Amino acid sequence: MIKDILEKQYISNISIIKEKLKNTYDVKYREITTVSGLVCAIFIDNMVDTKILSETVLSPFIDAEILPADIDHIKSRILKTYVVDSVENIEDTILNILSGNVVLFFSFCDGILFCEVKGIKNRAIEQPLTETTIKGPREAFTEDLGINISLIRRRYKNSGLKIEEFRLGVHSQAGVALLFVEQHCPEKLITYVRTKIQMMQKRHYVFSINNIEEEIRCKGTFFSTTGVTERPDTISSLLSEGRLCVIINGSPFVMVVPYFFIDNFMTPDDYYNDKFTGSFDRILRCLAFIISIVLPGFYLALTTYHFKLLPPVLAFRVAVLRAGVPYNTVIEIFIMYFFFLILREAGIRLPTPIGQAVSIFGALILGDAAIGAGLTSEITVLIVALSSICTFLIPKLFNAIVVWTSIILGFTTFLGLPGFYVGFIMFISHLAGLTTCGYPYLYPLGTLTTFRFRDIFYRTKLKDISNNILHGDEK
Amino acid sequence: MLKKRLILLFLIISTLLTGCFNYRDINRVIFSTMLVIDVDEDDNIVIYSECFHSFRSTLDNTEQGQRLVYKATGKTLFDAVRELNTFSRYKIDYSQCKVYIFTERAAKQGLGDLIDFLRRDQEFLLRAFIGVFLGTGEELVKHVPKQDDFVGLLLEQMLQSDFLSTIIVNYRFNEFLNTRNIGKHVNKINAMYIDSTGPENFIKVHGVAIIQDDIMVYKLDPQETVWCNILYNQGRLKSGAIIVKHTDYEDKYVSLEIRKSKTTTNLHFDGRRINLIKKINIDVVIADVQDGLEWSEETLEKLEHLAEVKIKDETEALFGKLKAKGVDVLDIQHQVEMEYPGSDIENAIKISNLTSDINVQILGSSNIRGSN
Numbered sequence: 130m131i132k133d134i135l136e137k138q139y140i141s142n143i144s145i146i147k148e149k150l151k152n153t154y155d156v157k158y159r160e161i162t163t164v165s166g167l168v169c170a171i172f173i174d175n176m177v178d179t180k181i182l183s184e185t186v187l188s189p190f191i192d193a194e195i196l197p198a199d200i201d202h203i204k205s206r207i208l209k210t211y212v213v214d215s216v217e218n219i220e221d222t223i224l225n226i227l228s229g230n231v232v233l234f235f236s237f238c239d240g241i242l243f244c245e246v247k248g249i250k251n252r253a254i255e256q257p258l259t260e261t262t263i264k265g266p267r268e269a270f271t272e273d274l275g276i277n278i279s280l281i282r283r284r285y286k287n288s289g290l291k292i293e294e295f296r297l298g299v300h301s302q303a304g305v306a307l308l309f310v311e312q313h314c315p316e317k318l319i320t321y322v323r324t325k326i327q328m329m330q331k332r333h334y335v336f337s338i339n340n341i342e343e344e345i346r347c348k349g350t351f352f353s354t355t356g357v358t359e360r361p362d363t364i365s366s367l368l369s370e371g372r373l374c375v376i377i378n379g380s381p382f383v384m385v386v387p388y389f390f391i392d393n394f395m396t397p398d399d400y401y402n403d404k405f406t407g408s409f410d411r412i413l414r415c416l417a418f419i420i421s422i423v424l425p426g427f428y429l430a431l432t433t434y435h436f437k438l439l440p441p442v443l444a445f446r447v448a449v450l451r452a453g454v455p456y457n458t459v460i461e462i463f464i465m466y467f468f469f470l471i472l473r474e475a476g477i478r479l480p481t482p483i484g485q486a487v488s489i490f491g492a493l494i495l496g497d498a499a500i501g502a503g504l505t506s507e508i509t510v511l512i513v514a515l516s517s518i519c520t521f522l523i524p525k526l527f528n529a530i531v532v533w534t535s536i537i538l539g540f541t542t543f544l545g546l547p548g549f550y551v552g553f554i555m556f557i558s559h560l561a562g563l564t565t566c567g568y569p570y571l572y573p574l575g576t577l578t579t580f581r582f583r584d585i586f587y588r589t590k591l592k593d594i595s596n597n598i599l600h601g602d603e604k
Numbered sequence: 605m606l607k608k609r610l611i612l613l614f615l616i617i618s619t620l621l622t623g624c625f626n627y628r629d630i631n632r633v634i635f636s637t638m639l640v641i642d643v644d645e646d647d648n649i650v651i652y653s654e655c656f657h658s659f660r661s662t663l664d665n666t667e668q669g670q671r672l673v674y675k676a677t678g679k680t681l682f683d684a685v686r687e688l689n690t691f692s693r694y695k696i697d698y699s700q701c702k703v704y705i706f707t708e709r710a711a712k713q714g715l716g717d718l719i720d721f722l723r724r725d726q727e728f729l730l731r732a733f734i735g736v737f738l739g740t741g742e743e744l745v746k747h748v749p750k751q752d753d754f755v756g757l758l759l760e761q762m763l764q765s766d767f768l769s770t771i772i773v774n775y776r777f778n779e780f781l782n783t784r785n786i787g788k789h790v791n792k793i794n795a796m797y798i799d800s801t802g803p804e805n806f807i808k809v810h811g812v813a814i815i816q817d818d819i820m821v822y823k824l825d826p827q828e829t830v831w832c833n834i835l836y837n838q839g840r841l842k843s844g845a846i847i848v849k850h851t852d853y854e855d856k857y858v859s860l861e862i863r864k865s866k867t868t869t870n871l872h873f874d875g876r877r878i879n880l881i882k883k884i885n886i887d888v889v890i891a892d893v894q895d896g897l898e899w900s901e902e903t904l905e906k907l908e909h910l911a912e913v914k915i916k917d918e919t920e921a922l923f924g925k926l927k928a929k930g931v932d933v934l935d936i937q938h939q940v941e942m943e944y945p946g947s948d949i950e951n952a953i954k955i956s957n958l959t960s961d962i963n964v965q966i967l968g969s970s971n972i973r974g975s976n
Contacts, residue, residue, distance in 0.1 A: 433629055
């Protein structure tokens with residue numbers, strides 16, 4: 130009597146699964162006959178390791194002379210896989226199948242089991258493409274959540290490292306992990322990010338880290354108030370500072386918050402080289418940022434309103450160079466900026482070797498041709514090129530620099546140096562008004578906070594940084 | 605809301621601040637490098653503006669710069685400057701005009717009517733150098749210097765040269781505007797002329813024109829300028845030469861090169877006479893010795909003494925000459941007014957006596973100085 134009920138239930142469950150997963154050719158149904166009855170393994174081809182499946186799941190059932198009728202005994206005595214558990218309902222069953230697990234149905238005992246025998250082909254751990262270093266480690270995150278977490282754990286062996294798991298997107302069910310170090314990360318920060326992520330669970334689809342970034346970052350600005358990195362060493366160091374990281378399955382970039390303005394100027398090599406080289410490079414990046422923001426506006430102000438501030442020889446030289454240009458200086462600058470943006474986009478979109486060639490030859494040929502055609506002058510090409518090259522030192526701020534340089538140029542066009550000052554003050558005010566997860570974006574600059582560790586514009590001894598990094602900040 | 609108000613406030617302030625400025629591309633202006641101000645026989649103001657003009661030649665398709673000299677006449681300086689623009693392709697811009705030159709004739713007739721517009725108009729530089737040309741304006745602008753394409757740029761470099769610091773006065777328009785209203789209203793302005801005695805004609809700074817109440821009343825020759833600068837010096841002398849007799853030979857000379865000089869002034873007024881005490885410290889090095897020198901402590905001391913005597917004699921002679929003319933080149937009147945506010949002195953230099961304490965120090969390596 131019970132046997133009939135179990136068999137009917139078995140047939141019914143498989144029918145439901147087949148109905149739900151119809152028209153999916155990669156879902157496989159492997160039914161085997163055992164001494165006690167039927168066992169059906171349902172899995173997705175190419176997502177499981179077939180060898181492990183045969184050896185640890187199917188063979189034990191076929192080879193067994195006696196099979197227990199209790200699901201717990203099957204779990205503990207028959208199945209040899211390292212992760213086995215029960216599934217409570219059909220929805221979970223489907224989720225397990227789609228996640229790459231094997232689900233087992235039995236005609237002789239009550240209950241459904243899933244076994245983890247994942248065999249998804251992952252990209253190998255490769256070198257980081259966007260954050261290369263000279264002396265630092267060569268490992269970068271991959272698209273696999275588990276591998277990424279293991280890369281962090283390998284560097285941060287502390288029981289305080291907590292990992293909370295979420296599944297985002299009703300349809301995509303993307304695995305998301307929230308990482309923080311319990312004793313360092315402020316509770317309000319954890320709550321803030323956790324709440325934001327939980328709010329995204331009802332969305333239909335979440336695929337990339339940018340979905341989460343958009344939710345958390347400050348709105349209405351071109352400055353990114355959330356950071357991303359593909360380096361596990363950077364993440365480990367940021368976690369130890371008390372920051373919080375978010376990893377999403379399928380993305381090799383890990384988000385980190387809070388992310389301050391000054392973080393844009395820091396690179397891993399600052400810490401892998403000696404402190405003088407590291408500090409010099411960082412100061413160079415800060416100067417490059419100022420040059421890229423200020424130079425075009427300042428040049429425009431001096432060559433259109435305030436000739437007095439130029440030495441005569443330079444003024445006359447600039448006048449001669451511009452003598453054949455029919456357009457106003459401001460138009461000339463914007464034309465060159467436009468050319469530069471086109472070249473940059475072409476360089477990025479094309480494959481790396483061709484992209485580099487396009488950028489270099491494009492810049493040379495286009496610049497020379499533009500001067501020859503009388504569209505621009507050598508001095509404007511120099512100013513725009515210098516300003517643009519400076520943005521390459523701080524690529525994370527590229528978009529913000531382009532927008533704010535244009536705003537400052539606009540004000541300068543109408544008002545000269547006073548306009549330049551207005552634009553610049555607006556820029557500083559804008560920066561000062563931004564927050565990252567409730568913290569001032571300019572921290573520790575422009576705040577009343579004492580600089581607790583000397584790692585702002587120059588990098589001091591690593592010993593001092595690592596010992597003082599959280600001084601006074603612990604919970 | 606506050607942000608919007610602040611931005612609005614900034615915009616309004618900036619609009620007000622821009623004042624007379626307008627957007628002008630740098631290649632669409634003509635830069636004046638020197639303004640020469642003369643007066644003609646009918647007392648009209650005649651100005652010459654040496655200008656830089658950039659253009660693209662359609663003949664050989666290249667960008668070029670050229671020197672242009674404009675001349676205009678007017679009843680006032682403003683009138684003449686406006687007249688200049690009627691000749692030019694673009695507006696003449698005076699923001700690069702670093703030198704204002706008055707002709708000797710204009711200086712002797714009086715500068716009072718010629719400087720108001722230069723002071724009032726924002727485009728003219730207050731830090732520009734001024735000078736008096738000993739000749740006509742026509743003569744100056746027709747001179748094409750070989751050292752530079754522009755006389756204005758050449759003079760600007762010359763007038764701030766440390767090398768010439770003993771024979772020139774580093775005098776800018778803003779200093780002139782200040783000193784013309786204090787003390788006895790005496791100014792010193794560099795005088796210059798075109799020297800045609802050599803194989804090439806060169807503009808040469810030649811002494812100092814003394815301007816009192818905006819009128820040129822006297823001219824110091826280059827040698828007098830050296831003594832005047834030593835007396836008046838406020839730490840500006842960084843180069844120069846003092847030539848003294850050789851210690852061993854009557855007909856030979858030793859040149860001492862000035863390295864540093866400092867003059868401090870004290871003044872004592874007893875109700876009738878003013879005692880002007882000048883303490884002059886000059887560091888020199890031996891630059892040129894005719895027929896060798898017996899190097900000893902005694903020789904060096906003798907040379908120092910000879911230099912001190914020479915400076916004392918020459919400065920006292922100059923002071924006597926200025927006192928006789930009543931020209932207060934040393935600004936004694938101003939100093940008395942500051943230190944003795946109640947005193948009512950008509951011309952301080954007339955009742956002044958000079959007491960100078962001169963200390964010349966020959967510098968050299970310690971080996972030379974102490975090796976007997």
